[in-house]
Amino acid sequence: MKDSLFFNAYLLIAMRILGAGMGFLFWMLAAHAAAADEVGIASGAVSAATLFAGLAQLGLGYGLVRHLADSDDPNSLLNLSLITSGLAALVLAGLFLIALPLWGPELLPLRASLTAALVFVSLVLSTTTTQLMHWVFMAARRLSFSLWKMSIQSALAIVLLIVLLPRMSGYLAIVTAYTLATILALAISFWPFLALAQPGYRFSLRFNRSFRTPFASYSFVNYLADQVNRAPDTVLPLIVIQQFGAGTGAVFFIVWTLGRSIAAWAGSIAESLFAEAAGRPERAGVQVWRAARLGLPMALGIAAAVILAGPLILKAYGPEYVAEGATLLSLVALSGAPTVLLAIFVNYLRVHDRLRAVSIIMACSVGIGMLLFVTLMQVGLVAAGAGWLAAQVAVLAGALLWWRCTNRARRSNVSDVVPGVEASERVAYQ
Structure with a gap:
């Protein structure tokens, strides 16, 4: 398939579907x-490891996609990212185990023995590294x-779960199977996959890079923006439980997670745009329109499917x-359309290093969305879902209006500097 923008988007969608299934x-x-x-302890361990892996990457994946191809020393950049994220993962895993009696006494079996503790630390470290490898492959x-x-x-x-369950205690068998599978897949990622994606790469504990570089600042700003973007998925379920109780909280968690996860399938086109345009920013303007022409119909099609099949899906629960959740699920799925377009626009700005604009737009999307959600939650969850949808539409409209005004001002400045320049010629000066 010659069109790498769409091909990579389809690969990302396939990965999400495969991962879910x-x-x-x-x-x-x-x-x-x-x-x-036992299953509860194991799922808690995997959830904690996934959370810490996201935190430990420090936004370095964004930096790799943006800067790896242009780096004069890509091996050093890769080693800096792997070692830094690995150390952060070890620190987070250690702090979690030390403070476990304070914030998660139900997960104390994870530190009941040296074996259990080592398995958990290995899970956090391997999950962090395997997620970072995904960014490396995206950069390439x-x-x-x-x-x-x-x-x-x-x-x-x-396979490992089936093999280990008769031989180990329940939660430890589950976590060990998950950890060993991650480590073995990671080994294959380093060889042969990484050798093909980044020819000549050699792992080393030494690297000729400092944290005072555009790569580091780019990574850190995107890291902060990424953490803001995760807030609705972690904070809103807690707010709903506090307001309505555990029963309604369970309904909301299932509906919100399902709606956001399915809508994220269409968001794969935004990730593909970032990977495709990062090495060729001059082509980003063309690619963004192509991404939008695929992303919007896909998001609306997925939303229509969720609206029709939502009651049947929820009936299984x-x-x-x-x-309580069918209408809310429809609203969350519909919000995927403006969310996808906003993600495409934000990644276009990332390619052009407009990080302040990225931070402001994402803060507005999350902040206004959560504010309207919490305010309208007093009326009901359906009203809160409508508030979230309205916020995403409003922020998208505001972002596009800002961009139009900015471009108009730039074209006006070009005309002032070069009198008589035609519209088609002005683009060359931008």
Whole structure:
């Protein structure tokens, strides 16, 4: 397939679908083979490891996609990223285990033995590194390697789970299977995949890079923006539980997670745009329109499918989920359309290093969305969902209006400097 923008987007969608399907199968097998408490401890360990992996990457993945291709020493840049994120992962995992009695006594079995503690630390470290490798493959525009890595990891996790469950205690068997699968898939990522994506790469504990570089500042700003973007998925469920109780909170968590996850499939085109345009910023203007022409119909199509099939999906969880969550699920799915367009625009700005604009737009999207959600939540969850949808539409409209005014001012300045320049010629001066 010659069109790498769309091809990479389809690969990302395939990865999300594969991850969701194989993850469902893995946890279904675990639930049938181990007690509910054991599965709860294991899922808590995996969730914590995933959270810490996202924090430990420090936005370095964004920096790699933007700067790796143009770097005069890509090996050093890779080693800096791997070592820094690895050290951050070790620190976070250690602090988590030390303070476990304070914030998660139900997960104390994770530090009950040296073996359990080492398995958890290995899980955090390997998850951090394997996620960073995905960014490396994206920077090299070799996302097929990420798909292979995920396929191998998912299959190994299920096989290892079946092998280990008769030989180890429930939660430890589940976490160990997950960890070993991640480590083995990571080994394949380094060889042969990384050798093909980044020819000549050699891992070394020494690197000729400092943190006072455009790469570091670019990574850190995007890291902060990324953490802001995660806030609705972590904060809103807690607010709903506090306001309405655990029962309604459970309905909201399922509906919100399902709606946002499905809508993220269409968001894959925004990630593909970032990978494709990062090495050729001069082509970003053309690519952004092509991405929008695919992303918007895809988001609307997914939303229509969710609206039609939503009640059937929620029925599998229970009748109360249909009664309380069907309309909310439709609104969350519909919000995927403005969210995808906003993500495409934000990644266009990232390619051009407009990081202040990226931070402001993402802060407005999350801040206004959460403010309207919490305010209208007093009326009901459906009203809150409508508020979230309205906020995303409003922020998208505001961002596009700002961009139009900015471009108009730039063209006006070009005309002042070069009198008589035609519109088609002005573009060359931008």
